[in-house]
Amino acid sequence: MSSHPSHPSSIKNIRLCQSCELPVEIQAIKRGHSAYCPRCNTQLYRSESYSISGNLAIAVTGLLLFFPSLYFDFISIRLVGVMIPGTLVDGVTALYNEGFPGLAFLTFYCAMITPFVMCSAIVIVHLSLRYRWYHPLRYALNILGPMRHWVMLDVFLVSIAVSCFKLQDYSDIYIGNALYSLILLQVLSVMLLSRISIRRYWEEWQIEHDLNLKIKDVHCRNCHLSQPESSRCLRCHHALYHRKPFSVQKTWALVIAACVAIIPANLIPISILLTNGQRLEDTIFSGVASLINSEMYGIAVIIFVASIVVPVAKVIGLIYLLLIIQFKKVNNHRFDMMIYRAIKWIGKWSMLDLFVISIMLTLVDRGQILNFTPGFGAVAFGIVVILTMLAAESIDPRLLWDSQPKSKQPSLKKES
Incomplete structure (x- = not known):
């Protein structure tokens, strides 16, 4: 799991950490393994086995x-x-x-x-x-x-x-x-x-990739979708806040x-x-x-x-x-x-x-x-x-x- 580049919000395969809001690049991981935030060590996602x-x-x-x-x-x-x-x-x-x-x-x-x-x-x-x-x-x-x-x-x-x-x-x-x-x-x-x-x-x-989100400024703590700034989540309609x-x-x-x-x-x-x-x-x-x-x-x-x-x-x-x-x-x-x-x-x-x-x-x-x-x-x-x-x-x-x-x-x- 790598930390974010210069302008992470404009890159498609970026996800914000739900615990520290660090933008990280999504990478493929082995089956049965998990990906963790490089800054706060929070589990971001896992490859389900x-x-x-x-x-x-x-x-x-x-x-x-x-x-x-x-x-x-x-x-x-x-x-x-x-x-x-x-x-x-x-x-x-x-x-x-x-x-x-x-x-x-x-x-x-x-x-x-x-x-x-x-x-x-x-x-x-x-x-x-x-x-x-x-x-x-x-x-x-x-x-x-x-x-x-x-x-x-x-x-x-x-x-x-x-x-x-x-x-x-x-x-x-x-x-x-x-x-x-x-x-x-x-x-x-x-x-x-x-x-x-x-x-x-x-x-x-609804697969995150199908939403085609190119800007990701805020992370939904309910469905864990990183998305553009808004008052409501695009997927679960939960209130969004930093x-x-x-x-x-x-x-x-x-x-x-x-x-x-x-x-x-x-x-x-x-x-x-x-x-x-x-x-x-x-x-x-x-x-x-x-x-x-x-x-x-x-x-x-x-x-x-x-x-x-x-x-x-x-x-x-x-x-x-x-x-x-x-x-x-x-x-x-x-x-x-x-x-x-x-x-x-x-x-x-x-x-x-x-x-x-x-x-x-x-x-x-x-x-x-x-x-x-x-x-x-x-x-x-x-x-x-x-x-x-x-x-x-x-x-x-x-x-x-x-x-x-x-x-x-x-x-x-x-x-x-």
Whole structure:
């Protein structure tokens, strides 16, 4: 992949990088390899080594697995001689009945709605390409882009393991059939996320070469078409902009709100356990400490990293990026891009504690010797998770490159 020549906007085989807006010349690459931006190392395109129809087969299989994963028990416990099955619907219902509808929706959305919508959108896209339906294709692809960061089946599976370790001293644990469905659904979700290319689907609809675009001044972040300056994309009709409107202001607002919410999230009890007549209120810190006292060091480390380190690191990282953007102090551009990508990747793992709460609430039945209920700290923690993930989505990485002098361009480079 080579960097741009003297006047790149007038050359036909030029594409703008979606992360730093560098014009790069499109080159042929080997099958199964990818082309990366020589400046920010963002993947620009790849030479697909698989059939696009394979995505449809995976999506349909995922939809078939959705209902058994949702309604069958993924784990059961024997508590005081009583078998208590746990399903995902039971956990959501229990949260709602306990007066936490927001947490119930967030749990259900991240664990099951997102994979279901992702698989459904793939099916709609393939039907739209088959029958040339433009609007269903456009709406389905608009959903697929941002939806991928909210698919958290992997986090949910880890939370099941954490819950089992927490319950092993109180009850006998049995694996349910739905757990196998959830694991298989997670494997299929990973395959879909690695295979889905929004650009490729739009190329199936209308090939970029057929548009005969000789000037490319702006890049559409929706369908990834580089094109002449305009208010709307020629292919997907999405709004065009060189930078996200009010990106810095929106991100600051979300980060400040997250900083406010993170205080009660760590000070107010996130869970309440009633056992043998004792009421044990746990904050995130005290929960980690109790796991250490119980010699569950591995689980303690997982909870500590997911519930304390990750949210704080996300907030600090976002503040750092906002400050260097506002004061134009970007020095190591690639390092700052690594921070941006890390913030987007680690965001979903903060949901681990909330998933554990929903599972514990499902399995620890009311009226038994052992009783469990969420604390209001869980609400504040859920707000922190949502705000930091939205903040990571709202920041525009192209702002990191505005401070780089125009003459300071990368040399010729090829990536695969």
